[in-house]
Amino acid sequence: MPDQKRGYGGVSGAAKDALIAGLREASRNRRQRPDLPAPALGKERVAKAYDFSQLEDYRQLRLHRAAADMLGIENPFFRSHDGLAAGTTSIAGRSFLNFASYNYLGLNGHPAVTAAAKAAIDRYGVSVSASRLVAGERPFHRELERALAGLHGVEDAVVMVSGHATNVSTIGTLMGPKDLVLMDALIHNSVAEGARMAGAARMTFPHNDWQAVADLLGRVRSQYRNVLIVVEGIYSMDGDHPDLARFVQVKSDFDAWLMVDEAHSLGVLGATGRGIAEHLDVDPRSVEMWMGTLSKTLSGCGGYIAGSSALVEYLKVKAPGFVYSVGLPAPVAAAAIASIEVLREEPQRVARLHQNGLRFLEKAHAAGLDTGHAMGYAVVPVIVGDSAQTAVLADRIYRRGLNALPIIYPAVPEKGARLRFFITSEHTDEHIDTAVRITAEELSEVQNQGSVLKQLVGR
Incomplete structure (x- = not known):
């Protein structure tokens, strides 16, 4: 496993050049999408029509996945949890602080x-x-x-x-x-x-x-x-x-x-x-x-x-x-x-959730994190403003035992790319303080290093 403090701009040579070219071409195709008449359905065309791997959006997805793989960024989605996910969770036998659950009052498992x-x-x-x-x-x-x-x-x-x-x-x-x-x-x-x-x-x-x-x-x-x-x-x-x-x-x-x-x-x-x-x-x-x-x-x-x-x-x-x-x-x-x-x-569960949400928001502000419009309830984003850096940040905090997922373009505007934290009544003060500290530390590292991924997506 790469060291958590590693740089992520070490890709070079022909492989990187090819990847950059492919991603830029895919981005251009996605923007332009000319309305051309469909070609005649010969045998070759019919064969491709049934091959979903030839879809333009799918090919672009695979290019982005290849870029992440080359940079050692694990796919943050579809990770399999070993059991009940609450304030903490277990993924592949390892314990994580969990800020990716809608179990706001801890009633799942009550x-x-x-x-x-x-x-x-x-x-x-x-x-x-x-x-x-x-x-x-x-x-x-x-x-x-x-x-x-x-x-x-x-x-x-x-x-x-x-x-x-x-x-x-x-x-x-x-x-x-x-x-x-x-x-x-x-x-x-x-x-x-x-x-x-x-x-x-x-x-x-x-x-x-x-x-x-x-x-x-x-x-x-x-x-x-x-x-x-x-x-x-x-x-x-x-x-x-x-x-x-x-x-x-x-x-x-x-x-x-x-x-x-x-x-x-x-x-x-x-x-x-x-x-x-x-x-x-x-x-x-x-x-x-x-x-x-x-x-x-x-x-x-x-x-x-x-x-x-x-x-x-x-x-x-x-x-x-x-x-x-x-x-x-x-x-x-x-x-x-x-x-x-x-x-x-048990209205005390709601009261505890309110306390936790406000604590997370206050600690995030003290750490210099951008929480956008958040009011300190169950949902608090940490806005990074760049999809590539957000993906890297999500990977880095995961390696440190913190589970919070990235939300990137096109789910949000590119300048609004973020990590999204779901706060629950089951989080402790220590959970919250540790999560904010890890996020702030890793975000600083990501921003200081710059990102080759900006090149990869042509931005």
């Missing part, structure tokens, strides 16, 4: 949650084996939906088997070609995909800028039948939240719907973890749609929409992600129900 999942398997098995619409449902389906509605303070909820598909299917069902979807510039991919599926007009507004939404709707509202504004409770890349009351006022002024994606804010914001409405003292009934996932705080997998009874009834017969998908499995639903119960019974 004895009551685990016991509930096991008991559900004994009674119902591991699958309900069909769509709830065509084959019926189980008592735990409605129990979970009632619990989620109660958590948000609204009439009802509907649960689907995928968080991403919940947004895609809900927006795709409610909106159409005569409608407009207004999305925050930093919104999750699932929202953008839902708007695309709907065939609605799509516009983004500057991050958290409610005034920009008001100004825009003042000009164009009359052109559309329905308007949906979508924001997040906590933005998953930046760790900040919107001024919810302002967005509620704007949507009311312009007869629009408001959807709040609480994937990363349920269990995190508010004194008892009920989300951004509790945190900012906003009446939850003033928001038409609360979206959330079961895969973060609630220790499961899937997504939900909470809101009025009419909305839920409509989605249960119209949303493809519900109608044409299997019902939520018993152990997942039972784990989520038990997680909600623990959340209510």
Whole structure:
């Protein structure tokens, strides 16, 4: 294994030159993408059509992987954990400080949650084996939906088997070609995909800028039948939240719907973890749609929409992600129900998460790290501003026993490339202080050395 203090600019000679040339050519092709007519499908063309390794994007991916391999940078993605990932984790038999988990309140692995999942398997098995619409449902389906509605303070909820598909299917069902979807510039991919599926007009507004939404709707509202504004409770890349009351006022002024994606804010914001409405003292009934996932705080997998009874009834017969998908499995639903119960019974977990998030943010600032918009809750980025250096930094901290993954272009703008740290109630002061110290030390080394990888991607 290369030494952790090694330089990463030692590639030279013909191999480096060839790699640079290949990467630059791939970058040019990606930018230009001329719309040329397809060639005639001769035998050679037909053969290549079935070979996914010939896809331009795949070839570029392999070139970047080759560059990382030559520089001794391990692939940070898809590492296999040996067991439960909490404040620490084990990867390939080695212990790591873990800041790459959505287990915000440590409920995944909580004895009551685990016991509930096991008991559900004994009674119902591991699958309900069909769509709830065509084959019926189980008592735990409605129990979970009632619990989620109660958590948000609204009439009802509907649960689907995928968080991403919940947004895609809900927006795709409610909106159409005569409608407009207004999305925050930093919104999750699932929202953008839902708007695309709907065939609605799509516009983004500057991050958290409610005034920009008001100004825009003042000009164009009359052109559309329905308007949906979508924001997040906590933005998953930046760790900040919107001024919810302002967005509620704007949507009311312009007869629009408001959807709040609480994937990363349920269990995190508010004194008892009920989300951004509790945190900012906003009446939850003033928001038409609360979206959330079961895969973060609630220790499961899937997504939900909470809101009025009419909305839920409509989605249960119209949303493809519900109608044409299997019902939520018993152990997942039972784990989520038990997680909600623990959340209510142990508010000290939320308080500890708040303390940990603020500590991480304060220590990061003291160390001179750029945390962008982060407010000190469950998500804190450390912005590097260069994808190549971010990848190198992620590799270096991993070698020192710290697991935090890189987010690079095109997931974020190139100048916004970052490491993303997920803070949980299970982290200790020592975990946090050590993580910040290692990151600051290694970032300084990376920045001081410069990067041959800038050459490799032609920047």
